[in-house]
Amino acid sequence: MSWLQAPKANQAPGKRPRRDPEKSAASKLDYETKRKRNFLPSWTEKFPWLRYTEEAGEEYIMYCSTCRSLASQEDELVDGE
Numbered sequence: 001m002s003w004l005q006a007p008k009a010n011q012a013p014g015k016r017p018r019r020d021p022e023k024s025a026a027s028k029l030d031y032e033t034k035r036k037r038n039f040l041p042s043w044t045e046k047f048p049w050l051r052y053t054e055e056a057g058e059e060y061i062m063y064c065s066t067c068r069s070l071a072s073q074e075d076e077l078v079d080g081e
Contacts, residue, residue: 039052039062051068053061 039060044050044052049064049066051063051065053063
């Protein structure tokens with residue numbers, strides 16, 4: 001509602017109309033199902049520990065290189081005992 005428009009009969013001045021929760025939920029679900037999520041290469045500049053795999057035959061995976069290296073070190077300690 002613009003400040004130039006008169007409020008509707010069931011609406012107080014300066015207030016937004018209430019949203020229909022069912023419509024909002026359906027709209028959000030529709031948005032989420034159509035949404036495309038992509039890895040942005042610029043993230044690696046902001047987060048230098050972030051890695052992204054694009055190996056053929058596998059899912060594309062984004063992961064923390066620090067966490068993965070610590071996990072592999074732990075595996076070596078457990079396997080070496």
